[in-house]
Amino acid sequence: MNSSSNAKRLVLLVDDDALLLEFLSEVLGHAGYETTTAASAAEAIRKVEAREPDMALLDITMPGMSGLELARHLHENTAVPFMFLSASGDAESARQAASSGAVGFVVKPVDAARLMAAFESGLARADEIRQLRRTEANLNAALAAGRETSLAVGLLMGRFQADRNTAFEVLRDHARSSRRKINEVADQLLAAEEVLNSLHAGFASRLKSK
Template identity: 80%
Template sequence: MTSQPRAKRRILIVDDDQLLLQFLSAVLSSAGYETQEATSAEQALAIIEKVEPDMALLDINMPGMSGLELARQLHAETAVPFMFLSASGDSDSAKQAAAYGAVGYVVKPVDAARLMPAFEAALARADEIRHLRRTEINLNTALAAGRETSLAVGLLMAKFQSDRNTAFEVLRDHARSNRRKINEVAEQLLAAEEVLNSLHAAFNSRLKGK
């Protein structure tokens, strides 16, 4: 059985400079990405309303709604990660970009040699943030589903000196690999721990009696 080809990552490029827009689209397309182009923030929002991209490249200075205003709206109303294109490379501009939630920042004029490393680093950062959010949502759902899961996660954290997310992921993956519900595995783990504690107490009692 042949595997299905992996879907291309969809990148939205927003810039009022048509030549730069075409250049960026060509560079990213040649690197294997699917690109969409918008010459204004309003056009970008219309595109995002239909299909959310994996990443958006935003020019900071555009007529009408600026890239910063667009970024504020994306951050508040969507899960679309974004990076900025700016004519200014000063530290204040970079700090402002970070404050708006940007995962990357590229200074114009843009060339392919500088764009791709910055873009791929930003995309990796966006994927990391998306994963952490998804894990937190899954974790909160699981913990709310039953006291046993919460206790089992705490038990794994204590036994293996682990953080909460890792403990939950190990418990979840074990349940999936055995085709069982996570709360069932949690109950089994807690029961086993109770048995071990009882045996430990019995051993100590016997050793003291000798």
């Protein structure tokens, strides 16, 4: 499965088993991913500092700093998503992987088909997390940029029973499609709502007088 869309996606492979690293590199390379390898956590940290990968595949048990400790470092100091390789498929290993923030878990011995299924599932999950973070960052920036946007998002939430992210995304997409700033669209929306409220009051007054 050689995909040009994967060509620029870098995967860091971390394991003290040189033969396994070679196998993982071959399988992922055949699938169109760029790979780089590290035989220890210390080497992995140096490589991440030089260039952050799109995914890290970490052996849980390694001499020196373990894969779990490396995962903790990545989680606290980088935005690199990671998966674990483990010789154990027991519940405790899976629990440790999940609690550390891993997006996937592969049990050794690894075959190509099982590796790619788990890897691409983990990568998809990592992409979802990245998108959520981008949306949240965009939302926070927009809300901080102007009171109008904040009020308009709240208005859309109430009018359409939507959550905050959805309301913001609809407002943002409309602004983009009309090639206008989001604050301008928000201001127009609030002005329209004010007019509608005034008209509603006028209708209510007329109906009451009849």
